[in-house]
Amino acid sequence: MKKQHISDAVIRRLPRYYRYLDELHTRGVVRISSSTLGKRMGITASQIRQDLSCFGEFGQQGYGYNIMELRAEIGHILGVDEPRRLIIIGAGHLGHALLQNFDFVQGGFRLDTAFDVSPALIGTSINGVAIRSMDELEDYCAAHLPAVAVLTVPKLAAQETADRLVALGVQGIWNFTNVELSAEERVFVENVHFADSLLTLSYRIAKAPAGGKEQP
Amino acid sequence: MKKQHISDAVIRRLPRYYRYLDELHTRGVVRISSSTLGKRMGITASQIRQDLSCFGEFGQQGYGYNIMELRAEIGHILGVDEPRRLIIIGAGHLGHALLQNFDFVQGGFRLDTAFDVSPALIGTSINGVAIRSMDELEDYCAAHLPAVAVLTVPKLAAQETADRLVALGVQGIWNFTNVELSAEERVFVENVHFADSLLTLSYRIAKAPAGGKEQP
DNA sequence: TAGATTGTTAATCGATTAACAATC
DNA sequence: TAGATTGTTAATCGATTAACAATC
Numbered sequence: 001m002k003k004q005h006i007s008d009a010v011i012r013r014l015p016r017y018y019r020y021l022d023e024l025h026t027r028g029v030v031r032i033s034s035s036t037l038g039k040r041m042g043i044t045a046s047q048i049r050q051d052l053s054c055f056g057e058f059g060q061q062g063y064g065y066n067i068m069e070l071r072a073e074i075g076h077i078l079g080v081d082e083p084r085r086l087i088i089i090g091a092g093h094l095g096h097a098l099l100q101n102f103d104f105v106q107g108g109f110r111l112d113t114a115f116d117v118s119p120a121l122i123g124t125s126i127n128g129v130a131i132r133s134m135d136e137l138e139d140y141c142a143a144h145l146p147a148v149a150v151l152t153v154p155k156l157a158a159q160e161t162a163d164r165l166v167a168l169g170v171q172g173i174w175n176f177t178n179v180e181l182s183a184e185e186r187v188f189v190e191n192v193h194f195a196d197s198l199l200t201l202s203y204r205i206a207k208a209p210a211g212g213k214e215q216p
Numbered sequence: 217m218k219k220q221h222i223s224d225a226v227i228r229r230l231p232r233y234y235r236y237l238d239e240l241h242t243r244g245v246v247r248i249s250s251s252t253l254g255k256r257m258g259i260t261a262s263q264i265r266q267d268l269s270c271f272g273e274f275g276q277q278g279y280g281y282n283i284m285e286l287r288a289e290i291g292h293i294l295g296v297d298e299p300r301r302l303i304i305i306g307a308g309h310l311g312h313a314l315l316q317n318f319d320f321v322q323g324g325f326r327l328d329t330a331f332d333v334s335p336a337l338i339g340t341s342i343n344g345v346a347i348r349s350m351d352e353l354e355d356y357c358a359a360h361l362p363a364v365a366v367l368t369v370p371k372l373a374a375q376e377t378a379d380r381l382v383a384l385g386v387q388g389i390w391n392f393t394n395v396e397l398s399a400e401e402r403v404f405v406e407n408v409h410f411a412d413s414l415l416t417l418s419y420r421i422a423k424a425p426a427g428g429k430e431q432p
Numbered sequence: 433t434a435g436a437t438t439g440t441t442a443a444t445c446g447a448t449t450a451a452c453a454a455t456c
Numbered sequence: 457t458a459g460a461t462t463g464t465t466a467a468t469c470g471a472t473t474a475a476c477a478a479t480c
Binding site: 011012014015016018019077078079080082084092093094096097098100101102103104106107108109147148171172174178180188190192193194195196197198199200201202203204205206207208 | 234235313317394404408411419420
């Protein structure tokens with residue numbers, strides 16, 4: 001039964017399902033039951049069926065799920081089948097790393113261009129993607145209407161740049177700046193807080209008995 | 217009342233508390249009540265008090281919390297006050313970005329060295345941190361016993377490298393490879409799955425009514 | 433058909449919020 | 457002292473798990 005409201009917990013599991021299904025698909029596996037998938041992912045079969053039922057009925061009694069189909073369904077739910085334009089703001093080391101390594105296409109995005117303030121970078125291109133001056137941002141966005149901006153600028157420029165992007169109508173900001181942006185009225189913000197992530201690891205180590213991880 | 221088991225939800229909020237308190241401290245604010253902090257962070261005062269009560273009693277009736285003290289307490293809980301050695305495995309673009317930009321000291325870590333397989337990188341240093349050959353990994357770890365390894369190697373090398381690190385006794389792996397590591401017996405793994413993060417953003421945009429974010 | 437496995441309803445568990453006595 | 461705000465207990469809410477009829 002399709003649900004109106006989808007909880008955050010479910011949403012955050014969707015990409016994981018997608019990743020596992022994609023891998024099974026690549027390996028040529030054709031079908032899978034919720035209990036087999038659950039064992040592999042370390043979650044219960046109930047949870048998988050409950051999660052999927054938020055979006056529709058994708059399985060078949062006595063059979064399970066067709067992997068190719070389910071993968072496509074979840075891909076559709078995640079929106080990977082309607083490519084959206086994406087720009088990168090800040091071509092420093094991190095922006096560079098994403099330009100070079102990250103597969104935006106697989107996520108349903110089309111990486112159009114990048115922006116930076118450094119004269120040494122402006123006019124060059126990385127991995128086939130042109131780097132433009134931040135001065136061109138307004139014109140570029142007006143012409144190409146990117147849906148998502150990746151924010152990899154220095155901390156101090158974060159809020160100001162985000163405000164600019166919101167004014168230009170981007171729908172989502174993928175925020176790597178470790179700054180809590182206050183612009184969440186008209187835009188979706190997904191934060192990647194490196195520091196928070198590392199600190200949770202620090203906590204677990206600090207809490208573990210000396211000499212190693214505690215047995216679960 | 218101190219609790220035995222701390223839920224994951226609480227643990228993941230701790231770094232956020234720490235971040236906010238750190239910022240308030242830097243700005244010279246001396247005290248804060250749970251309700252003021254809650255408003256600022258967008259969570260309830262109840263939740264803050266409930267969370268903190270897992271670890272002890274840090275406030276004072278009628279006053280609130282002393283920011284410097286509470287910051288120090290949470291820092292202690294997170295283990296930032298007992299510096300641990302950290303190494304980076306893979307000095308490609310992402311490793312490079314972390315070497316250059318990330319403040320490991322603030323997280324209670326001491327960035328000792330980095331490893332890579334590229335002859336062009338081995339022997340150089342980035343931001344004062346030497347880059348060594350992966351061949352030296354075993355000797356180095358035996359001598360210096362790093363607590364945490366940052367994994368920024370290509371996908372294909374991820375599992376193998378993780379196994380090596382676990383065998384060498386690291387206590388935590390900060391995993392940037394987007395591979396689900398199966399080594400979680402003797403080590404803590406904290407995953408930074410860029411792809412998952414971007415896909416949740418994709419989902420929200422796909423689901424939002426055309427033209428903008430839905431009102432909350 | 434018999435066995436397997438779904439989608440869904442009900443039960444349980446855990447996390448968040450509210451309420452309030454204690455007290456600075 | 458009076459007002460403010462804590463830590464904690466109780467109430468609520470939501471998410472996970474279990475159970476099972478439906479059915480491929």
